[in-house]
Every structure is written in C-alpha cells, then in structure tokens.
Amino acid sequence: xxxxxxxxxxCAYLKLEKTLSDNTLASYQFDLQRLAxxxxxxxxERLEDVEPDLLHRYIRDLHDVGFAASSIQRTVSSLRxxxxxxxxxxxxxxxxxxxxxxxxxxxxxxxxxxxxEVVRVLAAVDCAKRGGIxxxxxxxxxYATGMRVxxxxxxxxxxxxxxxxLVRIVGKGSKERIVPIGDAALSWIxxxxxxxxxxxxxxxxxxxxxxxxxxxxxxxMAIWKIIQRHxxxxxxxxxxxxxxxxxxFATHLLEGGADLRAVQEMLGHANIVTTExxxxxxxxxxxxxxxxxHPRSAKQAG
Numbered sequence: 001x002x003x004x005x006x007x008x009x010x011c012a013y014l015k016l017e018k019t020l021s022d023n024t025l026a027s028y029q030f031d032l033q034r035l036a037x038x039x040x041x042x043x044x045e046r047l048e049d050v051e052p053d054l055l056h057r058y059i060r061d062l063h064d065v066g067f068a069a070s071s072i073q074r075t076v077s078s079l080r081x082x083x084x085x086x087x088x089x090x091x092x093x094x095x096x097x098x099x100x101x102x103x104x105x106x107x108x109x110x111x112x113x114x115x116x117e118v119v120r121v122l123a124a125v126d127c128a129k130r131g132g133i134x135x136x137x138x139x140x141x142x143y144a145t146g147m148r149v150x151x152x153x154x155x156x157x158x159x160x161x162x163x164x165x166l167v168r169i170v171g172k173g174s175k176e177r178i179v180p181i182g183d184a185a186l187s188w189i190x191x192x193x194x195x196x197x198x199x200x201x202x203x204x205x206x207x208x209x210x211x212x213x214x215x216x217x218x219x220x221m222a223i224w225k226i227i228q229r230h231x232x233x234x235x236x237x238x239x240x241x242x243x244x245x246x247x248x249f250a251t252h253l254l255e256g257g258a259d260l261r262a263v264q265e266m267l268g269h270a271n272i273v274t275t276e277x278x279x280x281x282x283x284x285x286x287x288x289x290x291x292x293x294h295p296r297s298a299k300q301a302g
Contacts (some may be wrong), residue, residue, distance in 0.1 A: 005047050008054045010085045031078035047086065052096045055079065059100065062241065076100055111239055113248045118143055121227075124234035132194045134225050137188035138210050138218075142242060144185035145169065146249035146267050149220045149242035156207040157193075162186055171268040180265050 002255075004010075014020045017295050020028075038058055044050060062072050080097045088093055096162060113121070122143075124135040142152060151169050159168040160181075167181045189209065202215030212218050218226070223242055231240045246267070 001037065002040065004032050004082065005084075006086055006089070006091060007032055007036075009089075010082055013085060014081075027074065028078050031075045032082055034075075035079065047092065050077065050096050055096050055100055057239070061241070063243075111241075111244050111247060112251045113236070113238065113240065113244060115252060117234070117236055117238070117247075120234040120236065121230055121240075124230050126233075130199075131196070131226075133188070133192045134200070134210060135230065137185070137192040138223070139227070139230065139245070140185040140188045141167075142245035143249055144182045145179045146246045146248060147179075148172075149223055152210065152242070153217055153220055153223060155209045157209055158207060160186075160189065160209070162190075169268065175191060175268065177265065177268045180237055214283065 007029070010032075011025060014025055015029060035058065038061070039045075039054075042054075044054065051184065059072060059076065062075065067075075076097070079100065083092065083095050083097045086092050122136065122139055125139065126132050127136055138152065141147065141155070145167055147155070147169055148171065151171060154170065155167075159170070161167060161178075165180055165183070165186065166178050169177050169179055171177060190249075193209075197211060200211035200213065200215060203216040205211060208217035210218050210223075212222060220242075227240060227242060227245075231238075232242075250263050250267055253266075254260065
C-alpha cells in the first residue's frame with residue numbers, strides 16, 4: 001500500500017481534536033508512512049490483513065536495522081494511536097497493537113544462525129557478479145567481528161590493523177574497541193580492495209570500506225537488503241538481519257568456551273548483563289546434551 005487508509009482522517013483528528021503541534025503531527029505521519037512502505041514491500045495491501053505477528057515482525061526489523069530504542073518506542077505509540085482511531089471509527093474490530101511491546105518493556109531474544117547456516121549464507125554469495133566480492137567480504141567481517149550494522153556502515157580502511165589481525169571499531173557514543181579479525185575476513189577484504197572497490201570508488205569517495213554504486217558508503221537499509229538476498233539464496237527461512245551475524249558471533253564464541261567478559265569486550269557492551277542474553281542458546285545446547293546423555297535425565301531414565 002502506498003499510504004495507510006484513513007491516514008488523512010487520522011491526521012485531521014490529531015490536528016483538530018487533539019490539537020497536536022505540527023512537529024508532532026509530522027512525526028506521526030513519518031512513522032505511519034514508513035509502516036505503509038514496509039507493508040507494501042511485504043505484500044500487504046489491506047488494513048484488515050495487518051495482524052499482531054506482522055507488527056511484531058515490523059518492530060523487530062526496525063530493531064535489527066539499528067533504530068534507537070527511543071525511535072522504536074515513538075513508532076509503537078504512533079501505531080497504537082492510529083489503530084485506536086480506526087477502531088473507534090468502526091473500521092476494524094480488533095486492535096493488532098494490543099500486545100505490541102516497546103523495546104524498553106521487553107528484551108529481544110536474538111535470532112542465531114548455526115555455524116553450518118553461516119557457511120551456507122557465505123557460500124551463497126555469487127562472487128562472479130558485480131558486488132559479490134564486496135558482499136562476501138562484508139558478511140565475513142560481520143561474522144568475524146560482531147560489528148553492529150551502524151559500525152560496519154561507517155567502517156574505514158584506517159580501522160583495519162591487518163598486520164596485527166585486529167580492527168578498531170567505533171561504537172555507540174564514539175567509544176572505540178579493538179577486536180580480533182580472522183584471516184578469512186582479512187583475506188576477503190584484501191581481495192575486495194584490490195579488485196572491486198576501485199570500481200565502486202568515485203572522486204568524492206572517502207575511505208569507507210564498503211561502497212555502493214554511487215561511491216558512498218552503504219546505508220543500513222542497503223546492508224540489510226544485501227543480507228536478505230543472500231540468505232534467500234542459501235534457502236534459509238529464519239528471520240536474518242545484520243544483527244543476526246552479531247548474535248551468532250557471540251553465541252558461537254560462548255559455545256566454543258570463550259569467557260563471557262572477553263565476549264562483552266568484543267561486543268562493546270558496557271554492562272555484562274547485556275552480554276548474558278547471548279548465553280541462552282549455549283544453555284539450551286547444554287540442557288539438550290544433558291537430556292540426551294545423562295543416565296538420570298528424562299530421556300535416559302525411562
């Protein structure tokens with residue numbers, strides 16, 4: 001849908017009855033137009049087809065692309081106000097936002113790829129196509145370092161300490177951290193810089209590593225779309241985003257026996273409690289091992 005039905009009526013209601021300021025009204029319109037664009041991309045054309053699960057996935061997508069919690073919270077407020085309006089007008093019978101939670105009210109459990117699934121996604125990149133080597137290098141870097149999407153979008157050549165197999169990552173609040181990067185990722189970056197990057201680079205290009213066709217750094221949304229394309233090519237049906245590679249990076253390190261505080265430092269988390277969310281898969285794996293092999297587990301006791 002190009003625009004949400006009844007949006008004009010809703011905005012008139014906000015202006016005339018709620019006497020909201022022009023700035024607040026513009027924020028509502030922006031949030032709701034972004035939802036309409038997302039619904040259109042996902043093949044949803046009728047307001048009646050907007051279900052709670054669909055809106056939950058939309059909020060997850062905003063989170064995965066890197067929107068701040070405050071922006072997502074405002075979006076949730078806009079959605080609730082709009083759907084409350086259409087219900088009050090008798091247009092819908094049930095409210096799809098009723099169980100929608102804003103990010104500060106809940107903790108998102110991260111989706112994680114298995115090691116085999118990561119390998120499948122990497123192998124699905126066609127390096128013979130223009131941009132293929134760039135995409136492979138970018139995915140390898142995401143998985144090797146656990147960068148956030150905003151961090152890899154702004155990643156520069158100067159941040160690569162190739163001789164030491166390290167990268168300097170500029171995270172939230174301009175805080176820097178030093179993270180190891182494996183030989184595989186470094187090799188792909190080197191290949192990309194020698195073969196493809198010169199073709200993307202323009203006179204106005206800076207030292208951003210991963211460039212788009214216009215010679216500028218890839219946007220967060222462009223990176224998200226690139227990942228979606230290769231995930232589909234790999235035949236993986238999980239909901240995968242740039243953050244999924246970060247989650248997988250952390251989970252696979254912990255499964256391999258890495259110290260939680262070392263992973264915290266590599267992720268750039270100020271509080272170790274934030275890092276502990278990544279141990280959920282590791283704990284599930286340990287429980288499954290116990291269930292399968294311990295003589296007094298439920299499976300074995302009989």
